[in-house]
Amino acid sequence: MPHHIDCDVVVIGGGPAGMASALSAWNHGARKIFILERNDYLGGILNQCIHPGFGLQVFGEELTGPEYAARYIDQLAKTSIEVMTETTVLDLTPNKKITAVNPEGVWEFYSESVILSMGCREKTRGMIFIPGFRPAGIYTAGLAQYLVNVEGYLPGKKVVILGSGDIGLIMARRLTLEGVKVEAVVEVRPSLSGLIRNYVQCLLDFELPLLLSHTVTNIFGKERVEGVEISRVDQSWQPIPGTERLLNCDTLLLSVGLLPENEISRKAGVSLCHFSHGPFVDESFSTDLDGIYACGNVASVFDLVDYVTLVSQKAGQTAAEYRDKKPIKYQLNPGSGVGLVIPQRVRQVDNGWLFVRPDQSFRDGKVQFRTQGKVFDKKRVAVCRPSEMIRYDLKNIHWPEEGGEVIVEIIGNPIEGI
Amino acid sequence: MKKAYDVIIIGGGVVGCAIAWFLSHFDLKILLLERELDVCCGVSKANTGILHSRSYLTPGTVKGELHQRALSWFPEIEKELDFHPTVTGALTVAFNQDDLNYLKSIKKIGKYDDAEILSPQESRILEPNLSDRIVATYYDPHAAVVSPFRLTLAFAEGAALNGVKFHFDRSVGGFDQQGKKIIVHTPNENYEASYVVNATGLSSVKIAQKSGDRVPDLSAFKGEYFLLDKESQGLVKKILYPIPNSVSKGILVSPTPEGNILAGPNFESSCADDTSTTPQGLNEVKAGAQKLVPQFPFNQTIQIFAGIRPTLPERDFLIFVSKKYPGLIHLCGIESPGLTASPGIAEYVGELLVQQGLSLKNKDQIIFRKAFPVFHDCDWEKREELIAQDPDWGQIVCRCEEVTIAEVKYALRMNPPARTMDGLKRRIRVTAGRCQGSFCQMHLPSIVMNLLNIGIQDLLKSDKNSNLFVGETKKVVNAHATPH
Incomplete structure (x- = not known):
């Protein structure tokens, strides 16, 4: 027979979102709480992020990833929250039965609330259709980061990085410090994808070249990467014939985006949103299924772990209190200039945040909120970028009396270059 | 030191492994030599993974005959190797009157009582994502899908359980005759055998030429593929074949046994070791897949890859005894439907070996392979x-x-x-x-x-020089160590 457990809250995933939501549920009165984590350690991806830059919003100081994780691991130790590591959740039903396995057997949890906090995964080479051979030496940047920082393995000696997202930038610096030659960071957009501070600290300070409006169009080498062909791209990101050139390298790192990991959400039948790639959530990060919450990068990829913590605390609180929900009042959708908005549903505007991710970089812009064709609020933004979400307190938006669909859009001057 | 075997099989693709398994039923000392570090590294690793049913065999050809023979082997393979194809059935899709005539012709070849020609409406009840421009389909419930890896490995494991030895990283350089024995040269060591089977796919003609046999040159034709996420499971439940063109079966859409969806292959001139994908090839596959399934979700792609067909000008299998070495059999031009035909090829090779004097004495006992749980x-x-x-x-x-x-x-x-x-x-x-x-x-x-x-x-990805890492990161230096 499977091990049978009845409990108040089960948190799936022990990364920053899982830890913050479990602690918040504890602080708001839930008592029988389980964190199920597939690795044999808590903290998730934070453990491989040995660079500083975490915690400015939450702790007002700059921490490394492991330090940030440690703060929550220490707090967990002071509670009776049960942490089960090496435990992989394989199934979740709409009525909140969770089935997991670990070396001790099969476990069934029957929980009042379930918090989804499985994080995200990296886009791979096949997903972006880079033609060429399939040799050794092609890694997603996050995988390479783990292998270098945690395992101590060096993937190559001469590397090209595709994508100027934060992991790509951080890895350019990290590998340089290990004596690896970074040939170039190649970015398909006309502007930087990651944070400016990472551009300055990881590329400029080490004089590493960034090639905007370029992409990798071929991979050479049958057994191990021997080089990549890069090409300039046009405005629709299509390679321009005649602009090909060869970069010799033995490694290609891909930092081409993250996707929320929602296999388990899908099994439960949680509705997923096409622009966030995570569940539809409201301001307390409830999904459309009663008692199932989604927080952190499983809901939508956040730019800062601090934001992951904030929204996860919210989810944990609601999961602990588990009260009747007000009806959905506003349904939010991204309009022009906006890649995503989270939450996509708003029930009450007195508490909570709205995160808006631009789909390109703008200067002198404004964020507009529209319903039925009419703008009901606008906010100035001097500069905004896809790498940095814009955060608003819901109560600071002048919501209309009547509910309905709300379009969030950004008008501004597009930035080309850094 | 030469080691003596009754039979040496060169090549660990699906055909070589099927031959090894077939011959392992008899009292023989058998060795399989493979150039790579594993079985299933060449033609066998990248193809559609389909067990084509009788409707799709080519009458009047060697490949048609061996295809037909092979189909009767699969019950045996299920019993002895615990290997189960996933029978999905197939729809061959007609877009005009000529196509419809073709459907009638393959229905005749198939001779299945339960196969039928369906109207567009009936077809779209079976496969709702099928194009609405079709005029008819031919429904054959017998076609099946397999994992080419798993089939090859089932043969290999079954052979190994029954005494066949496998030596990897052995690239055959040539042959010599020594009395009645054939000496097989490899850079590592030389081997001696009474009989040798050349089942080396893309290298088969080169190796046949090394034994002094005259064979027309092979042409390598590449086929590219898209593999979709399991999220796309159910997009099609059966294999969707287009009407074949003059060079190949065409670009098809198929479920895989694991629940992914596969689209491909196109047919483009290539060379033997060029397994790279190309923008042109992928676009061709895209168009082909969209012709059958207009809403084909390419955004769910998880991998793109290419396989190579070893084709002879006649576009048939060429299986023959060497003129110079009576104990040496060459298998050339084993392209589609080589995966399906592999057990039939193995049986035929056994017959040729007997003709050349090999005696096949049944073993007292055969060890059945039990598939490891998944x-x-x-x-x-x-x-x-x-x-x-x-x-x-x-x-x-x-x-x-x-x-x-x-x-x-x-x-x-x-x-x-x-x-x-x-x-x-x-x-x-x-x-x-x-x-x-x-x-x-x-x-x-x-x-x-x-x-x-x-x-x-x-640590390697695949081949000998496919190292995953170049070394370790900088070490922590012991701060208290005394400098020299």
């Missing part, structure tokens, strides 16, 4: 039972395909064993899922290094 496919009761037997079954290393440490250990220990990351993938599907290894490769390197007791420089 955790992902087990029900909860079975999973519990497995974990109770061995806690390694409760430790999942690949989250996408739900592969456990117990399976990794099996893949490294089975015969022939996995020695590379791709070898693991072919056996147990780690790195084959939607993350394509970005999660499981966090932990697999150290697990494999520990289990095999090898160093970081010995």
Whole structure:
């Protein structure tokens, strides 16, 4: 027979979102709480992020990833929250039965609330259709980061990085410090994808070249990467014939985006949103299924772990209190200039945040909120970028009396270059 | 030192392994030589993975005859190798009157009572995502899909269980006659055998030429593919064949046994070792897939890849005894339907060997292969039972395909064993899922290094020079050490 457990809250995933939501549920009165984590350690991806830059919003100081994780691991130790590591959740039903396995057997949890906090995964080479051979030496940047920082393995000696997202930038610096030659960071957009501070600290300070409006169009080498062909791209990101050139390298790192990991959400039948790639959530990060919450990068990829913590605390609180929900009042959708908005549903505007991710970089812009064709609020933004979400307190938006669909859009001057 | 065998098979693709399995039923000393580090590394690893039914055989050809023969072997293969094709059935899709005539012709070839020609409406009830421009389909319920990796490995494991030896990293350089024996040269060592079978796919003609036999040159034709995420499962439930063109079966859309969707292959001139994908080739496949399934979700692609067909000008299999070495048999031009035909080819090669004087004496006892459990496919009761037997079954290393440490250990220990990351993938599907290894490769390197007791420089993706890492990062220096 499977091990049978009845409990108040089960948190799936022990990364920053899982830890913050479990602690918040504890602080708001839930008592029988389980964190199920597939690795044999808590903290998730934070453990491989040995660079500083975490915690400015939450702790007002700059921490490394492991330090940030440690703060929550220490707090967990002071509670009776049960942490089960090496435990992989394989199934979740709409009525909140969770089935997991670990070396001790099969476990069934029957929980009042379930918090989804499985994080995200990296886009791979096949997903972006880079033609060429399939040799050794092609890694997603996050995988390479783990292998270098945690395992101590060096993937190559001469590397090209595709994508100027934060992991790509951080890895350019990290590998340089290990004596690896970074040939170039190649970015398909006309502007930087990651944070400016990472551009300055990881590329400029080490004089590493960034090639905007370029992409990798071929991979050479049958057994191990021997080089990549890069090409300039046009405005629709299509390679321009005649602009090909060869970069010799033995490694290609891909930092081409993250996707929320929602296999388990899908099994439960949680509705997923096409622009966030995570569940539809409201301001307390409830999904459309009663008692199932989604927080952190499983809901939508956040730019800062601090934001992951904030929204996860919210989810944990609601999961602990588990009260009747007000009806959905506003349904939010991204309009022009906006890649995503989270939450996509708003029930009450007195508490909570709205995160808006631009789909390109703008200067002198404004964020507009529209319903039925009419703008009901606008906010100035001097500069905004896809790498940095814009955060608003819901109560600071002048919501209309009547509910309905709300379009969030950004008008501004597009930035080309850094 | 030469080692003497009754039969040496050169080439560990599906055909070589099928021959090894077939011959392992008889009292013979058999060796299989493979150039790569594993079986299923050449033509066999990248194809549509279809067991084409009788409707799709080419009458009047060697490949048609061996295809037909092979089909009667699959019940035996199920019994002895515990290998089960997934019978999906197939629809061949007609867009005009000529196409419809073709459907009638293959219905005649198939002679199945339960195969029929369906109207567009009937077809779209079976496959709602099928194009609405079709005029008819031919429904054949017998076509099946297999994993080419699993079929090749089932043959290989079945052969190994019954005494066949496998030597990897052995590239055959040539032959010599010594009395009645053939000497097979490899850079590592020389081998001696009474009979030799050349089943080397893309190298078969080159090797035949090394034995002094005259064979027309092979042409390599590439086929490119898209593989979709399991999220797309159900997009099509049956194999959708287009009407074949003059050069190939055309670009088809098919489910895989594991629940992915496959589209491909196109047909483009290439060379033997060019397995690269190209923008042109991929676009061709895209168009072909969209013709059958207009809403084909390319945004769910998890991998793109290419395979190579070893084709002769006649576009038929050429299986013959060497003029110079009476004990040497060459198999050239084994392209589609080589996977389906493999057991038929093996049986035929056995007959040729007997004609050349080999005596086949049945063994007293044959060891049947039992497929190792696949955790992902087990029900909860079975999973519990497995974990109770061995806690390694409760430790999942690949989250996408739900592969456990117990399976990794099996893949490294089975015969022939996995020695590379791709070898693991072919056996147990780690790195084959939607993350394509970005999660499981966090932990697999150290697990494999520990289990095999090898160093970081010995970790390979596939081939001999496909090292995954160049070394270790900087070490922490002991601050208290006294300088010299």
